[in-house]
Amino acid sequence: HFRDQIRVGNPDAFFVLNGDVCADFPLKSMLEFHQSKANCIATLMGTEATRQQSVNYGCIVEDKATHSILHYVEKPETYVSTLINCGVYIFSQNIFQMLQTVFQSKQSDYYSGLPTDPDT
Secondary structure, eight states, X not given: OHHHHHHTTOOSEEEEEOTTOOSOOOHHXXXXXXXXXXXXXXXXXXXXXXXXXXXXXXXXXXXXXXXXXEEEEESOSSOOOSEEEEEEEEEETTHHHHHHHHHHHHHHHHXXXXXXXXXX
């Protein structure tokens, strides 16, 4: 399972990059930022774009004081923000538990909506 491969060596965090990303990113600084935040689950790298360019990318609205993401829209139909997603992420190991919780919740919601009587 991919999760087990990621966990080899017991890293505190791991990078995920879009496959079409090719640039000289400040990955060390990004990791230091991620590690400086208590209980941080995910860090997303953003960059500024023009207002016209931004609608072609995932747009981020952040809290300027904490850099927390307040809102995210993937390729919005109208202007949201000039801060766009670079396709570079860092995740802490806790992401796996969060994903499992969401998956189980969605699965439970799905199966609870199915009829229990096979004749219905």
